[in-house]
Amino acid sequence: MPEQNGQSLPSYLNPLEPGPWGSYLQQVDRVAPYLGKLSKWISTLKQPRRTLIVDVPVELDNGTIEHFEGYRVQHSVARGPAKGGIRFHQDVTLSEVMALSAWMSVKTAVVNVPFGGGKGGIRINPKNYSASEIERLTRRYTSEIGCIIGPNTDIPAPDVNTNAQTMAWIMDTYSANTGFTSPGVVTGKPISIGGSLGRVEATGRGLFVVTIAALKDAGINIEGARVAVQGFGNVGGTAANLLAEAGAKVVAVYDHTGVIHHENGINTSKLISHVAQTGGVAGFEGVNSISPDEFWSLPLEVLIPAALEGQINESNANNIKAKMVVEGANGPTTPKADDILHNNGVIVVPDVLANAGGVTVSYFEWVQNNSSFYWTEKEINDRLQPIMHDAYLATAATAKEHNVSLRTAAFISGCSRILEAREIRGLFP
Numbered sequence: 001m002p003e004q005n006g007q008s009l010p011s012y013l014n015p016l017e018p019g020p021w022g023s024y025l026q027q028v029d030r031v032a033p034y035l036g037k038l039s040k041w042i043s044t045l046k047q048p049r050r051t052l053i054v055d056v057p058v059e060l061d062n063g064t065i066e067h068f069e070g071y072r073v074q075h076s077v078a079r080g081p082a083k084g085g086i087r088f089h090q091d092v093t094l095s096e097v098m099a100l101s102a103w104m105s106v107k108t109a110v111v112n113v114p115f116g117g118g119k120g121g122i123r124i125n126p127k128n129y130s131a132s133e134i135e136r137l138t139r140r141y142t143s144e145i146g147c148i149i150g151p152n153t154d155i156p157a158p159d160v161n162t163n164a165q166t167m168a169w170i171m172d173t174y175s176a177n178t179g180f181t182s183p184g185v186v187t188g189k190p191i192s193i194g195g196s197l198g199r200v201e202a203t204g205r206g207l208f209v210v211t212i213a214a215l216k217d218a219g220i221n222i223e224g225a226r227v228a229v230q231g232f233g234n235v236g237g238t239a240a241n242l243l244a245e246a247g248a249k250v251v252a253v254y255d256h257t258g259v260i261h262h263e264n265g266i267n268t269s270k271l272i273s274h275v276a277q278t279g280g281v282a283g284f285e286g287v288n289s290i291s292p293d294e295f296w297s298l299p300l301e302v303l304i305p306a307a308l309e310g311q312i313n314e315s316n317a318n319n320i321k322a323k324m325v326v327e328g329a330n331g332p333t334t335p336k337a338d339d340i341l342h343n344n345g346v347i348v349v350p351d352v353l354a355n356a357g358g359v360t361v362s363y364f365e366w367v368q369n370n371s372s373f374y375w376t377e378k379e380i381n382d383r384l385q386p387i388m389h390d391a392y393l394a395t396a397a398t399a400k401e402h403n404v405s406l407r408t409a410a411f412i413s414g415c416s417r418i419l420e421a422r423e424i425r426g427l428f429p
């Protein structure tokens, strides 16, 4: 184990340790040479500002008690309140939540919304529990992290396996504990309690805007462009549908129920209804089923990993024949795979840029909650579009200027903004 000041580093600070936090640390190290005098502050990016681990005891429907481990990590509040989702997944670890919170800091800075980065999670497979068990879990977890969240301090949102209903329970529990209704404590809420129009589709819509801009930059026509998507929820499903409407051919979709393929293109709007009814892509008519290995090796213009971290790694990166990977998920490509793709000439549009549409509309939701004045869906989409488009253009220009990948370019701009704020605020005391 490496040492710092003669002391062993905890495993989550060990950059040699595989996993999401190790990947994030490597990404930060790559931008250090481009930060100029701001690099003096880089160590402040290498540890989260605040980490909370909570026990979440839940009485199950059968009367027994089960304990779950929950986390809320605030990586940075230099530019504004911590902001980021909460996920319920059996693989959630502290290292993962730390990395996800750090990627949120970079993401909010890349699109220049006035937030820091945070993330939360509970290690649970929610599919094994009833809706009322999940409600009790959510409310107890909210109470346990209630000491650090709030509309001006740390604002959760949906992430993997959480949704508008989860946010409603969080908002209600937080409000009950504080004694007044606080819509701005979470974003991604139902519309009836202060949610924003367009929020559900926002990540997928932002991904679509960035993909169109990246295709144009690479001289690839959207008409007939072959697209494959891993993950067909709010992000993958919305992006695939918008790309299909714009003329692309969605040839393959991979989710937890299987991989479907059709070389002439899959009807994405019918697939969205099928997934809503059955819970997955399996059983969709008129398509072939292929293996995950075949999915990763398809000849494509655009590959969209929109599921979990580490899906593109050393085992499959060399097989990827897509011209472009656009990251809908957070952290889907490991640093080693990133290098392989770069060497093979595959353009990677990184998560902190590509999936920033969700948090951008979360910002709009928070602004609407703070002013109690609500915008139309058109206003939301019209404001989202230029933010995503301009963030892509700025990132591409930085990549060209320094001759680096789009990921390093996005990290240069994101980390510079965070560290500029850090420097001008100074360290207390």
Ligand code: GLU
Residues within 6 Å of the ligand: 083, 084, 085, 086, 155, 156, 157, 158, 159, 160, 187, 330, 355, 356, 358, 359, 360, 362
């Ligand atoms: N969970 C989403 C993300 O990873 C949204 C976060 C938010 O809106 O705060 O970007």
